[in-house]
Amino acid sequence: MNYQQTQCEHTLITFDPADFAGMCRIMDTHSDSEVPFFGRNENGEDTFLSVFHDRITVKTHQRNGWVRLNTYWRDGTREETFDGRWKHHEKSR
Numbered sequence: 001m002n003y004q005q006t007q008c009e010h011t012l013i014t015f016d017p018a019d020f021a022g023m024c025r026i027m028d029t030h031s032d033s034e035v036p037f038f039g040r041n042e043n044g045e046d047t048f049l050s051v052f053h054d055r056i057t058v059k060t061h062q063r064n065g066w067v068r069l070n071t072y073w074r075d076g077t078r079e080e081t082f083d084g085r086w087k088h089h090e091k092s093r
Contacts, residue, residue: 057070
């Protein structure tokens with residue numbers, strides 16, 4: 001996934017959750033970022049990537065309306081949680 005940042009300086013990074021060494025390089029290089037990076041995944045869903053010294057968090061606004069949070073820790077641990085819905089189905093109104 002390619003991500004861009006909306007600051008005065010535009011930064012483009014490529015994030016691959018299967019590339020552990022690459023994730024560590026991203027944490028080393030971009031952990032001081034004050035705003036998240038944004039992009040689209042292979043399913044065309046909007047994603048927001050936040051980089052910290054010890055983890056990378058990817059927030060995905062899934063097509064089914066749910067917000068998925070994936071956290072990739074520097075020690076190799078991975079977490080997946082859900083943060084509610086970002087849209088409602090028309091049938092539920």
